Amino acid sequence: MYLGFRRSRWKGFGWLLALGTALSLLVFAVVGCGAEKASQETTPGGERIAVYTIADSTGDWGLPSPYAHYSRGPGYVRMSFIFDTLVWKDDKGYVPALAESWEYLEDENAYLFNLRKNVTWHDGEKFTARDVVFTFNYTKEHPYQWVDPSIVEKAEAVDDYTVKVYLSKPYAPFMDNVACTLPILPEHVWKDVQNPEQFQEEKALIGTGPFKLVDYNKAQGTYLYEAYDDYYLGKPKVEQLKFVKVSEEMAASALKQKQVNAASIPPELVDEMKKEGFTILEGTHDWNAKLMINHKKPPLNDKRFRQALAYAIDRKQIVSTCLRGHGLAGSPGILPPDSPWFNPETEQYPYNPTKAQEILESLGYVKKNGYYQKDGRVLELELLVAGGTSSPGEREGEMIKQQLEKVGIKVNLRSLESKTLDSMVNEWKFDLAISGHGGLGGDPEILSKVIIGQGFNSARYTENEVLVNLLKQQQQEMNKEERKKLIGEIQKVYAEEVPALTLYYPTWYWAHDGKVELFYTWQGIASGVPIPLNKLAFVK
Structure with missing residues (x-):
């Protein structure tokens, strides 16, 4: 019998409401009485951590099932504790996950995966090649939001523990964007599921990962996982893993009082937290804040007008003021200057209001x-920003408003809840909007996703045929040096078109108590998520 949930409180979608009171008490217990709990975090022998609590200012990211989690990185990370991929990454490179080895068969344009034989699903059923083949077939019919289903032509089971995956065409970023990203589904659970986005029953949380979900509270934004002791890499070192919503301003205090074990902290507190004995992790510039531009409506559909916007915005001043210098000014070619794929010849549009x-x-x-x-009408634009303490948000919006109005463009600021903002951008109901996403430290295929992809954080810009063709060519170029040339040209063409403008790349900091050795994943979790919560840190 599957015991990943407490059945008495979890019945279909209703458990989202039923847990409100219980999890409110849980958060109080964690954050209000953390000092007492901290003393009990390890077993007497110190071999295993009883409870590990992560403070997160963002809160809810959806039910951590493949088709139910929200599409941004934090949602994927929460799901990844429960579900595994064929291959994973640590801080140095690719490592075995459900597949213990793999090879690319160039003549067949296929990958051969040798699967582990000691893997079980959380309900005790054995994992086999049938599950892998099923997953590829299922996601062709029901696309998973993070993986393009057209990449794979077919998957075949050579035997119970060997799978051959045939690609529809050469695809350079297959390892990052498919093998390390696609969560493998249990066939016996999902084979009869016709509407995966609506599948939120207990069985939707059966995976092969190191943890099982025990509690989830949508309203409170809290998650509680428990270790799956039959995990194929061994018992997790943490018995229970918790995510609790704590504002960034309160995170440092919660750490000092031993109410939480890890948290993202503001840059100005880094030195103080070091002196307190906390371990500090400094992130790379894999995340960007950007100005989304509705290039489908005049006057924003004229690239010359968009170039004027780029000259009018002082990105360096935004970094200095909003980030207190802890970040890099954005490159109009999307990729950051410290990326190995960065093209220094990309037009940068230095601040020039006169131009x-x-x-x-x-x-x-x-x-x-x-x-x-023009034509008797004032040049006026609406700028959407995430309200409250969101970053990027109102501070950046105020600065951009001031800079554009200094030039002579009237700007009306409109603050929205972040998910509402994403929805309006997705529906093209905006002029300008400040948004952002990670993934820039992963494979440069991210450029395809955020230029011509159909997600709300993509420019969705297909008007330049040269740019579209370059993006397609780089996908199929298996020679790294030749591919780098194509990536460089993409940055130049995109920067000239300016369908969206990267504002900055923040330097993010995490502080933790050292009980678990957190790390930033090489090229980011999955296809590039820049969050130092790799599940391997809680296992090995």
């Missing part, structure tokens, strides 16, 4: 009463 005004005037705009006008 911005010259472009606007060449487009027929005339300045009157402080703002540009």
